[in-house]
Amino acid sequence: MAKPPPAPRPPGSPDSRFRTQIEAALAEGVAREDMTLRLTLRDATLLSRDPATPVADISYAGGAMRFLGVKIEKGGVPDSVLDRGAS
Numbered sequence: 001m002a003k004p005p006p007a008p009r010p011p012g013s014p015d016s017r018f019r020t021q022i023e024a025a026l027a028e029g030v031a032r033e034d035m036t037l038r039l040t041l042r043d044a045t046l047l048s049r050d051p052a053t054p055v056a057d058i059s060y061a062g063g064a065m066r067f068l069g070v071k072i073e074k075g076g077v078p079d080s081v082l083d084r085g086a087s
Contacts, residue, residue, distance in 0.1 A: 014039065014047040014080060015057075015067075021082045022068050032069040034085030044074040 018037055025035060039047065047067060048058060057068055065072040070082075 013050050013052065014043040015050050015053045018047075018067065018080070018082055019057075022070055025082065025084050030084050035070045036083040036085070037067055037070050037072045037080075038077045038083055039072055039074055039080045040077060041075045043080040044072060047072075 022032075022035065022037075026032070044065070047053065048065070059066045059069075065074070
């Protein structure tokens with residue numbers, strides 16, 4: 001039995017995809033503390049190793065990785081998403 005083809009990958013790097021979404025959410029008044037970036041393990045790795053992502057945009061504090069000040073949860077999701085929290 002043949003394996004099914006892999007799922008198509010979203011275009012662009014996680015940085016470019018989620019930077020735009022985070023900036024839009026901030027412009028709409030959503031607080032950084034309310035947002036959670038739920039990333040697949042692959043996207044979390046790509047984001048942390050992307051040479052185009054400024055080092056200052058990723059931080060590690062209190063046992064959590066953050067991108068542009070938004071907490072990242074790695075794994076447990078089929079597709080990476082920005083959770084804007086309860087709005």
